[in-house]
Amino acid sequence: MAKSSKIPDPTIERLAQYSRPLEVLLKNGALLILSEKLAELCGVSPAQVRKDLAYFGEFGIRGVGYDIRALLQEIKHILATDREWTLCIVGMGNLGRALVENENFQRRGYNFVAVFDSDPKKIGKTLPCGLTIEPANKIRELIRKLGITIGVISTPPFEAQRVANLLIDSGIKAILNFAPTRIRTPDNCAVENVDFTVKLENLAYHLGKIS
Amino acid sequence: MAKSSKIPDPTIERLAQYSRPLEVLLKNGALLILSEKLAELCGVSPAQVRKDLAYFGEFGIRGVGYDIRALLQEIKHILATDREWTLCIVGMGNLGRALVENENFQRRGYNFVAVFDSDPKKIGKTLPCGLTIEPANKIRELIRKLGITIGVISTPPFEAQRVANLLIDSGIKAILNFAPTRIRTPDNCAVENVDFTVKLENLAYHLGKIS
DNA sequence: CCTATTATGTGCATAAATTCACAATAAGCT
DNA sequence: AGCTTATTGTGAATTTATGCACATAATAGG
Numbered sequence: 001m002a003k004s005s006k007i008p009d010p011t012i013e014r015l016a017q018y019s020r021p022l023e024v025l026l027k028n029g030a031l032l033i034l035s036e037k038l039a040e041l042c043g044v045s046p047a048q049v050r051k052d053l054a055y056f057g058e059f060g061i062r063g064v065g066y067d068i069r070a071l072l073q074e075i076k077h078i079l080a081t082d083r084e085w086t087l088c089i090v091g092m093g094n095l096g097r098a099l100v101e102n103e104n105f106q107r108r109g110y111n112f113v114a115v116f117d118s119d120p121k122k123i124g125k126t127l128p129c130g131l132t133i134e135p136a137n138k139i140r141e142l143i144r145k146l147g148i149t150i151g152v153i154s155t156p157p158f159e160a161q162r163v164a165n166l167l168i169d170s171g172i173k174a175i176l177n178f179a180p181t182r183i184r185t186p187d188n189c190a191v192e193n194v195d196f197t198v199k200l201e202n203l204a205y206h207l208g209k210i211s
Numbered sequence: 212m213a214k215s216s217k218i219p220d221p222t223i224e225r226l227a228q229y230s231r232p233l234e235v236l237l238k239n240g241a242l243l244i245l246s247e248k249l250a251e252l253c254g255v256s257p258a259q260v261r262k263d264l265a266y267f268g269e270f271g272i273r274g275v276g277y278d279i280r281a282l283l284q285e286i287k288h289i290l291a292t293d294r295e296w297t298l299c300i301v302g303m304g305n306l307g308r309a310l311v312e313n314e315n316f317q318r319r320g321y322n323f324v325a326v327f328d329s330d331p332k333k334i335g336k337t338l339p340c341g342l343t344i345e346p347a348n349k350i351r352e353l354i355r356k357l358g359i360t361i362g363v364i365s366t367p368p369f370e371a372q373r374v375a376n377l378l379i380d381s382g383i384k385a386i387l388n389f390a391p392t393r394i395r396t397p398d399n400c401a402v403e404n405v406d407f408t409v410k411l412e413n414l415a416y417h418l419g420k421i422s
Numbered sequence: 423c424c425t426a427t428t429a430t431g432t433g434c435a436t437a438a439a440t441t442c443a444c445a446a447t448a449a450g451c452t
Numbered sequence: 453a454g455c456t457t458a459t460t461g462t463g464a465a466t467t468t469a470t471g472c473a474c475a476t477a478a479t480a481g482g
Contacts, residue, residue, distance in 0.1 A: 008469060016412040020368075020392060034429070043393055046429095047471055054431055062430040062477045079412045080419025098309035104391055104408050150414060157231075173421070174414040176407065180315055181231060182254055190417040192410040196387065197315050199403040201227040201290045203361060203385040206401040208291025210384070219439060245459070257459095258441055265461055273447045273460040 011052045015075050017042050018049065022072045034065040081109055088114040088148045090163045091155030092122050092133050095178060099154060100129055110150070114142045118159075136166070143170040150174045157181035164191075222263045226286050228253050229260065233283045245276040292320055299325040299359045301374045302366030303333050303344050306389060310365060311340055321361070325353045329370075347377070354381040361385045368392035375402075 021041040025033060039046040053059050053066075059074050060066045076082040087110055089096055099105070100112050117123060118136040126132045134142060142148070151167040153160050153175060160179035167175060174190045177183050180198070185191050232252040236244060250257040264270050264277075270285050271277045287293040298321055300307055310316070311323050328334060329347040337343045345353060353359070362378040364371050364386060371390035378386060385401045388394050391409070396402050 010469070012413055012416050013409060015416075016409040017393070017406075019412075036429085041393065043395075045471065047432095047473095048469095050430060051432080051470080058431070060430050061479090063428045063479055065429065078416070080415045081412050085411075085415060085418075094309035094312045098305035099407075101305045105411070108408055108411070110408075110411055149418060150411070174418050176410055176414060178407075182228070182252065184254075188421075190414055192413050194405060194407045194410055195228075196310075196389075196405045197319055197321075198224060198227040199387055199405055200296075200316070200319070200321055200361070201230075201292050202223055202403050203387060203401055204291045204296060205223050205226075205289070207296075207360060207385050210399075221439070247459085256441065258443095258462095259439095261459090261461060262440080269461070271460050272449090274449060274458045276459070 007055050011055060012079070014042070014044065014048070014052055015079055018052075019072060019075050019079075019081075022068055022075070026068050026072055030068055032065045033068050033071070035060070038066070084109045084111060085150055086111055086113045086146060086148045087150045087152055088112065088116065088139070088143060088146075089152040089154060090116045090136065090139065090167070091153060091159070091179075092117040092119075092127075093154065093156075096152075096154040097127065099152065099178075100127060100131065112152075113146050113148060136163075139166050140170040143167070143172060148172065150176065152176045152178070153183070154178045218266050222266060223290070225253070225255065225259070225263050226290055229263075230283060230286050230290075230292075233279055233286070237279050237283055241279055243276045244279050244282070246271070249277075295320045295322060296361055297322055297324045297357060297359045298361045298363055299323065299327065299350070299354060299357075300363040300365060301327045301347065301350065301378070302364060302370070302390075303328040303330075303338075304365060304367075307363075307365035308338065310363065310389075311338060311342065323363075324357050324359060347374075350377050351381040354378070354383060359383065361387065363387045363389070364394070365389045 018038060021038065022033070035046040035049040039049045056074070056078050059071050073082070089100060089112055092115055096115070100115055105112065112129070112131065114134060115127065115131050116134050116136050116139055122133050123135045124132065149172065151172040153163050155163055157179045160177060160181050161183050164175060164183040164185060168185060168189050173188060175183065175185065177191055177193045180195045183191060229249060232249065233244070246257040246260040250260045267285070267289050270282050284293070300311060300323055303326055307326070311326055316323065323340070323342065325345060326338065326342050327345050327347050327350055333344050334346045335343060360383070362383040364374050366374055368390045371388060371392050372394050375386060375394040375396060379396060379400050384399060386394065386396065388402055388404045391406045394402060
């Protein structure tokens with residue numbers, strides 16, 4: 001089934017993007033989609049769509065297209081998003097709170113089960129989502145007790161590495177980092193960075209060229 | 212000075228990343244940095260650092276390294292972040308509010324000067340940052356009056372394209388999109404997407420492979 | 423059952439990005 | 453000044469990713 005060998009990183013990123021319009025189409029009752037249509041919805045080439053999918057198997061029907069429900073299921077299976085994940089988040093500033101309440105996470109099976117901060121004024125407070133802010137020194141204990149597998153960092157940059165170390169030490173194998181700084185992890189712990197100021201500077205560069 | 216011809220997109224992204232540790236080093240009083248050190252701080256190869264910079268000129272001193280202050284200034288000039296930008300944001304949910312209050316924006320010269328929402332219950336409310344939520348039908352007027360150049364979208368996905376059209380119509384030339392959906396823009400309007408659920412699915416993929 | 427039509431899957435060509443390896447050059451030391 | 457050492461800047465080689473173009477397979481119609 002899976003040819004795996006070596007999957008390009010951009011392919012994984014795109015698979016996630018493919019799933020977005022597919023979910024909408026499925027909800028709207030559509031049954032079939034062509035690589036051309038999906039490509040257009042995602043802003044890539046049709047050949048790219050087919051090649052990305054072909055890394056993992058033959059999901060389409062030649063001369064016909066792709067069965068939306070089946071394709072979505074396959075993608076979710078590949079991405080391992082066909083199950084529930086438990087997350088914790090460290091750093092309960094404005095961004096942290098917004099993330100915890102953000103419904104896009106739960107909708108896709110990402111459930112926050114613990115939130116941490118080191119500020120004594122915040123500790124003990126209960127959020128609208130029902131979680132109570134725990135002190136940082138409980139990170140290890142709660143990660144183990146609750147079987148948390150993914151950690152989210154939304155602290156100020158200068159604290160990010162320390163928090164990351166704490167998470168890694170507690171057995172976390174994947175970190176989503178919102179602090180605008182690089183964090184170092186061992187090979188057995190994956191990191192993804194979300195730095196929107198970098199994106200803004202990208203925009204500024206393009207604007208600067210024309211104006 | 213600038214050889215420009217064609218700059219790889221990843222190079223621009225990395226330039227922004229280089230500036231992060233440089234700012235910290237500068238504040239700490241460091242004067243010089245080697246490509247090797249900067250590379251290490253950013254998780255790339257030294258040759259990559261040098262090549263990225265070389266697209267725009269010769270900023271280093273052979274046998275010595277780079278003057279941190281000068282290099283940072285050059286990078287900021289390249290990225291056009293050596294000036295102030297005025298932004299607006301549409302969609303004042305949890306995320307939108309967190310973004311407006313986020314200090315990382317102002318610190319880098321990105322100033323929100325207008326915030327919009329279509330929910331009558333939110334319109335007219337004043338945020339901690341001092342801005343008052345305006346109705347969506349004032350977007351065009353305020354963008355022109357305040358000379359806003361960058362628009363941020365933090366609405367639910369199904370409204371994102373409509374909002375984008377409104378922004379484009381009002382003369383916006385760059386959009387930072389937080390809605391987990393692709394938005395279409397004409398060639399003269401740049402878009403950057405920040406979709407953290409995509410990043411999470413990336414993590415899930417890597418986790419799924421091992422567990 | 424055969425042919426025409428359609429859209430996938432894929433080997434190969436192209437393009438883009440990264441790394442290598444070394445020439446160029448600046449500074450320090452004798 | 454000349455020699456040594458250090459690190460940048462860069463052309464060429466390599467690797468990675470994308471796009472093309474067609475063989476393959478499924479369906480529909482006569």
